[in-house]
Amino acid sequence: MKNNKTARGYLVNTLVIAAAFILFQMLTGIFGGEGDFKLVLVPSLWQCCYLILLAASLNLVLGFLGQLSLGHCGFMAIGAYTAALISLACERAGVFTDKAGLVYILIIFGCIIAAGLLAAVTGLLVGIPALRLKGDYLAIITLGFGMIIVNVINNLPFCGQDGLSQGSAAASLYKTGLGFGSKAKVTYLWIALVVTIVCLTLMFMFVRSKYGRAIRAIKDDEIAASASGINVSSYKVLTFTYSAFFAGVAGALYACANSSLSTSSFAFTNAGILNSTFVVVMVVLGGMGSLTGSIVAAVIMFFVNYQIANGSWVAALPPLINGIFKYPMLVYAVVLVIVIIFRPRGIFGTYEFSLVRLPEDIKKARARRAAAKAERKEAASHG
Amino acid sequence: MKKLFCLLLALCMVLSLAACGGSGSSGSSAPAAADGEEAPAASGDTLKIGVISPNTGNLAAYGTGIHTGAELAVEEINAAGGILGQQVELVELDDRADPTECLNAFNNLVSQGIGLIIGSATSGATSAITGPANEEEVVIIAPTATADSITTEDDYIFRVCYADSAQGAIAAAYAKTAGYDKVGIVYCTGDVYSSGLKDSFSAACAEQGIEVVATESSAALTTTEYTNQFTAMVNAGVDFVYAPYYYDVIGPYVIPQARAAGYDGVIMGADGYDTTPDYVREADAPVFNNIYWTNHYFAGDTSEKVTSFVKAYKDKFGSEPSAFGATGYDSVYVYKAAIEAAGSTEPSAVRDALADTSTVYECVSGTFSFDVSGTPVKGAPVITFKDNGDGTIGMELVDVVEATDLA
Numbered sequence: 010m011k012n013n014k015t016a017r018g019y020l021v022n023t024l025v026i027a028a029a030f031i032l033f034q035m036l037t038g039i040f041g042g043e044g045d046f047k048l049v050l051v052p053s054l055w056q057c058c059y060l061i062l063l064a065a066s067l068n069l070v071l072g073f074l075g076q077l078s079l080g081h082c083g084f085m086a087i088g089a090y091t092a093a094l095i096s097l098a099c100e101r102a103g104v105f106t107d108k109a110g111l112v113y114i115l116i117i118f119g120c121i122i123a124a125g126l127l128a129a130v131t132g133l134l135v136g137i138p139a140l141r142l143k144g145d146y147l148a149i150i151t152l153g154f155g156m157i158i159v160n161v162i163n164n165l166p167f168c169g170q171d172g173l174s175q176g177s178a179a180a181s182l183y184k185t186g187l188g189f190g191s192k193a194k195v196t197y198l199w200i201a202l203v204v205t206i207v208c209l210t211l212m213f214m215f216v217r218s219k220y221g222r223a224i225r226a227i228k229d230d231e232i233a234a235s236a237s238g239i240n241v242s243s244y245k246v247l248t249f250t251y252s253a254f255f256a257g258v259a260g261a262l263y264a265c266a267n268s269s270l271s272t273s274s275f276a277f278t279n280a281g282i283l284n285s286t287f288v289v290v291m292v293v294l295g296g297m298g299s300l301t302g303s304i305v306a307a308v309i310m311f312f313v314n315y316q317i318a319n320g321s322w323v324a325a326l327p328p329l330i331n332g333i334f335k336y337p338m339l340v341y342a343v344v345l346v347i348v349i350i351f352r353p354r355g356i357f358g359t360y361e362f363s364l365v366r367l368p369e370d371i372k373k374a375r376a377r378r379a380a381a382k383a384e385r386k387e388a389a390s391h392g
Numbered sequence: 393m394k395k396l397f398c399l400l401l402a403l404c405m406v407l408s409l410a411a412c413g414g415s416g417s418s419g420s421s422a423p424a425a426a427d428g429e430e431a432p433a434a435s436g437d438t439l440k441i442g443v444i445s446p447n448t449g450n451l452a453a454y455g456t457g458i459h460t461g462a463e464l465a466v467e468e469i470n471a472a473g474g475i476l477g478q479q480v481e482l483v484e485l486d487d488r489a490d491p492t493e494c495l496n497a498f499n500n501l502v503s504q505g506i507g508l509i510i511g512s513a514t515s516g517a518t519s520a521i522t523g524p525a526n527e528e529e530v531v532i533i534a535p536t537a538t539a540d541s542i543t544t545e546d547d548y549i550f551r552v553c554y555a556d557s558a559q560g561a562i563a564a565a566y567a568k569t570a571g572y573d574k575v576g577i578v579y580c581t582g583d584v585y586s587s588g589l590k591d592s593f594s595a596a597c598a599e600q601g602i603e604v605v606a607t608e609s610s611a612a613l614t615t616t617e618y619t620n621q622f623t624a625m626v627n628a629g630v631d632f633v634y635a636p637y638y639y640d641v642i643g644p645y646v647i648p649q650a651r652a653a654g655y656d657g658v659i660m661g662a663d664g665y666d667t668t669p670d671y672v673r674e675a676d677a678p679v680f681n682n683i684y685w686t687n688h689y690f691a692g693d694t695s696e697k698v699t700s701f702v703k704a705y706k707d708k709f710g711s712e713p714s715a716f717g718a719t720g721y722d723s724v725y726v727y728k729a730a731i732e733a734a735g736s737t738e739p740s741a742v743r744d745a746l747a748d749t750s751t752v753y754e755c756v757s758g759t760f761s762f763d764v765s766g767t768p769v770k771g772a773p774v775i776t777f778k779d780n781g782d783g784t785i786g787m788e789l790v791d792v793v794e795a796t797d798l799a
């Protein structure tokens with residue numbers, strides 16, 4: 010019975026995703042990939058894709074395993090630079106010349122996988138010693154890791170300026186073999202979408218597997234989990250590595266979306282939303298322990314950030330309110346405060362959105378609300 | 393109820409913070425808001441120029457300089473009748489010195505139909521929009537992106553500052569005109585700025601016929617010991633040492649130790665020396681003589697162009713313009729000259745006008761023409777420190793190296 014239900018779930022999701030994908034391709038055809046579609050919507054989707062992957066992968070560690078990691082952008086930086094440098098090497102070696110064709114697409118996927126793998130290996134190396142620590146100490150060591158990565162990349166001669174043998178140690182890599190222009194972003198949008206969907210599927214499968222159940226047990230009570238025969242440290246390292254892999258993939262997508270890389274984008278001091286603390290904020294906002302929550306939160310944060318910087322309505326607000334938008338950090342703070350006041354466990358809590366279960370979830374939520382109301386009424390009448 | 397109270401409290405705090413911050417920078421924020429407000433309703437009669445700069449974040453000082461400089465230039469141009477009879481309007485966006493944000497801002501400007509853009513402050517952010525600008529055929533003038541490769545690849549990218557490698561050449565030209573034919577170099581091997589300047593300085597020396605007789609180095613920018621390096625300079629018998637470092641080691645360590653080691657000759661540096669006086673210990677002030685450095689522009693320059701700019705900027709914004717203000721101001725005037733030469737505001741026509749390497753632009757940050765790649769060929773003011781006698785250090789213009797002095 011249960012297997013039947015799972016299979017139905019997969020089928021429904023696949024069909025809906027396929028339908029959405031076809032619809033989107035048709036829309037692309039209608040708009041002809043020009044104007045605002047090309048300049049605003051598609052770049053936004055690219056950014057949403059890597060932010061979603063980043064937030065969802067951190068949720069594995071933060072929400073499901075219950076360990077605070079503040080260096081997630083470090084893995085993303087590794088992924089971004091790996092993808093950029095491998096593709097650049099291919100371009101310099103003449104494997105592809107005009108950024109099109111089957112070979113190029115194969116190289117893109119190769120870069121994405123290599124980026125994930127290198128980030129995962131780093132995650133493993135960092136995780137083995139770091140995950141013996143708990144709580145604040147783990148947060149501090151991962152924070153340090155994020156800073157170390159940025160400094161290491163700054164000082165690697167092949168990671169700066171023109172890259173590889175022509176490069177020198179610098180904060181920016183001006184040449185990447187990927188770096189899609191506006192038109193290429195429309196053409197290859199499917200790569201970002203496919204990669205994001207595949208990665209999310211892998212993450213969902215992970216949290217529902219026996220590994221997922223084990224790490225949730227660790228989060229609830231480490232001693233009880235280890236008494237039940239769960240090898241706590243190996244599961245922790247496994248989750249950390251798995252999460253780092255997807256952060257690396259997110260980095261590769263980032264490298265595709267930007268024609269140059271700058272280590273300041275991955276540093277703690279980055280004023281945009283792409284820094285490790287903001288990824289933590291996304292996870293908390295969406296709900297620790299809900300992958301769908303992370304997806305929603307990543308899109309919301311992206312949207313808020315984009316509108317603050319580029320929304321024409323912001324400038325039309327009265328000066329007093331407009332003043333807040335001069336300090337984007339204040340706006341994020343207000344969003345976070347509002348969410349935490351009304352949804353202390355994040356927008357989704359630990360609830361996972363599911364198309365198959367949606368009707369019964371709505372029914373349940375209604376019943377719960379009615380029960381709560383009845384209870385309040387009763388309490389009022391007694392009091 | 394309690395929740396609403398919490399929310400109200402949070403909003404009160406945010407609004408009060410915003411109000412405090414707003415009153416502090418009202419001079420610059422008010423025109424920006426007005427520009428944005430008019431943006432959707434503006435008719436075809438105004439010429440819109442986009443400005444992308446880091447107005448918030450940790451490099452906000454750069455962005456403030458650029459957009460205030462540009463606003464000043466636009467105000468002057470509009471008062472004088474605009475460009476080709478059209479009033480100019482700036483559309484200002486914030487990139488927080490981040491490549492992704494810069495690209496978002498760029499796409500936003502292009503989707504509004506703006507084809508002439510000034511931006512951005514840092515090379516890292518600017519390099520994110522050079523490729524797309526070429527693809528969309530949108531002209532970009534970068535005020536302060538100095539990385540060598542910014543303009544080399546793409547046809548539509550220009551800048552009004554010199555490239556990193558040019559400063560070494562300017563220093564060599566100054567050494568030549570000042571009559572030094574034997575020089576020494578002290579630099580930092582672990583920093584791209586320092587070693588890049590050393591490379592370009594020694595290459596330019598070879599071209600100018602200056603002999604580099606001694607080269608010494610330090611390992612990292614955090615090094616605080618330079619006595620040995622300058623003892624070696626004394627032993628080599630040089631009177632001119634090129635030492636490209638930043639203000640935070642120049643002030644407290646390099647200069648006092650060089651003088652203590654018995655080196656009395658010239659020490660020359662680049663724009664990293666800016667703000668050095670803030671880092672000098674009072675007792676060290678008397679040894680700050682014979683120190684020269686190049687910068688993008690010098691606010692104390694007595695030429696008519698600079699004094700009128702500095703005065704207008706001070707009147708409008710109440711502070712002395714930084715180099716970023718000067719380059720932001722220049723960017724607008726370069727656009728004005730190019731649009732008038734092209735007789736059109738079409739990006740491709742403006743681009744063709746800018747690509748004419750024979751046009752000479754007379755700007756606050758120097759008189760120059762563009763080279764083939766779109767980087768100006770220009771000299772730089774040479775500035776010296778002088779002891780004010782009361783433990784503080786002042787600055788004085790020594791010389792202006794002209795583009796024609798370069799090898």
